Amino acid sequence: MRNHDDEAPRPDADGIDRRGFLECMTWAGTGVLWSLAGGLPSAVGLGTALAAETPAAKPFTFLQISDSHVGFDKPANPDALSTLREAVARIKTLPVKPAFMIHTGDISHLSKDKEFDDADQIIREAGIPVFYVPGEHDLLDEGQGKAYLDRYGKGSRGAGWYSFDLNGVHYVGLVNVVNLKAGGLGNLGTDQLEWLEKDLAGLSSSTPIVVFAHIPLWTVYPEWGWGTADGAEALGYLKRFGSVTILNGHIHQVMQKVEGNIAFHTARSTAFPQPVPGTAPSPGPMKVPAGDLRKYLGIATVDFVRGTEPLAIIDRPLAG
Amino acid sequence: MDAAAHAAAHGVFTQTEPAQTRTAEAPAVAIPVAAAQTMVSIDNFTFGPAEITVAPGTTVTWVNNDDIPHTVVATDKSFKSKVLDTEGAFSYTFTSVGEFQYFCSLHPHMTGMVRVKVP
Numbered sequence A: 001m002r003n004h005d006d007e008a009p010r011p012d013a014d015g016i017d018r019r020g021f022l023e024c025m026t027w028a029g030t031g032v033l034w035s036l037a038g039g040l041p042s043a044v045g046l047g048t049a050l051a052a053e054t055p056a057a058k059p060f061t062f063l064q065i066s067d068s069h070v071g072f073d074k075p076a077n078p079d080a081l082s083t084l085r086e087a088v089a090r091i092k093t094l095p096v097k098p099a100f101m102i103h104t105g106d107i108s109h110l111s112k113d114k115e116f117d118d119a120d121q122i123i124r125e126a127g128i129p130v131f132y133v134p135g136e137h138d139l140l141d142e143g144q145g146k147a148y149l150d151r152y153g154k155g156s157r158g159a160g161w162y163s164f165d166l167n168g169v170h171y172v173g174l175v176n177v178v179n180l181k182a183g184g185l186g187n188l189g190t191d192q193l194e195w196l197e198k199d200l201a202g203l204s205s206s207t208p209i210v211v212f213a214h215i216p217l218w219t220v221y222p223e224w225g226w227g228t229a230d231g232a233e234a235l236g237y238l239k240r241f242g243s244v245t246i247l248n249g250h251i252h253q254v255m256q257k258v259e260g261n262i263a264f265h266t267a268r269s270t271a272f273p274q275p276v277p278g279t280a281p282s283p284g285p286m287k288v289p290a291g292d293l294r295k296y297l298g299i300a301t302v303d304f305v306r307g308t309e310p311l312a313i314i315d316r317p318l319a320g
Numbered sequence B: 001m002d003a004a005a006h007a008a009a010h011g012v013f014t015q016t017e018p019a020q021t022r023t024a025e026a027p028a029v030a031i032p033v034a035a036a037q038t039m040v041s042i043d044n045f046t047f048g049p050a051e052i053t054v055a056p057g058t059t060v061t062w063v064n065n066d067d068i069p070h071t072v073v074a075t076d077k078s079f080k081s082k083v084l085d086t087e088g089a090f091s092y093t094f095t096s097v098g099e100f101q102y103f104c105s106l107h108p109h110m111t112g113m114v115r116v117k118v119p
């Protein structure tokens, strides 16, 4: 595998460095065939599949949605609820129904029950399971995250971290928005890192891994707090795996990077854009002409397709 | 010592949100009448001024002028605001001398300091 660190990215017309991205995603060769059965994806060992009649290779897709900030009503987007509604409508029109959805946090703006209720009501309309991790805006209740955990934390540990396996892919949801230290970045903490190390220990290195967390796990722009102080330790545990995809939110814009076998991706917000690092005095909500807002908002689909394109993340703005 | 006990010993806080006012219990120590007031404005994810020097008994009020919520949290946990939405304010009266570092628990790169000393 080539290391892309020393190469300038070559974005596609849509701005995504897809060539470099696909080159690095190697788990097409793991002998797992993805297909959809009964509405849920199921993995079939290659041997079994060849012995039986070959099922049609169907893509397995899941979706990332992020930073809904339900309750936000400032000039950058006076109605974050209706743009979330548009995002969900967009999900319903996708050619392949995603198997499930990952929400990478900041569901609400101020952790109010009504904001969570409104978000849940709209997101439920997508009709697919949702896996959440909290953003810092979801832990602002009196109980400092109790409201979030009561609602979304079933089966999770600590501040809401967990993992699950679906058809040969191991998914890990991490929480890096609690116990933040003065002057610092996002933070996982020793308890969660210990848990992560154990969680990954028993897995074969050929297991594809998808990790999701709110704040980017790699350092995007420390001046704005866009990074995770102890993220490098988590990445250390992930290094031995052939395919690792890391999905984050928080920065309200698409950014991608590939480092060895690890592909990083951040999703757009469905509520408001934030500036490109260093181009504004602060990372506050970016005001764009009203007619352009939906070009800056959107969702991302992640496609697992057997053979040709092992993993592709497609960012889908709400408007072209 | 928990935050409330610490506040009772060293200072007193009040917090104003656009729609409500919250006042802490009366402090154990007497606060000078007509005590000095100082403002710290939160703009563009920055406490301004980031460092201030005040006399004991001064009430410092932070006001959030950003379109994003912030908090004001002492590094030693001696005071802690609730979340301040746009135009939300938090006040704390510093009764003992010392240097009080604080930050925004949502955006920890935002830091500030209140130095309390006898003039």
Ligand SMILES: [Cu+2]
Pocket (backbone or CB within 6 Å): B045, B069, B070, B071, B104, B105, B106, B107, B108, B110
């Ligand atoms: Cu802040």
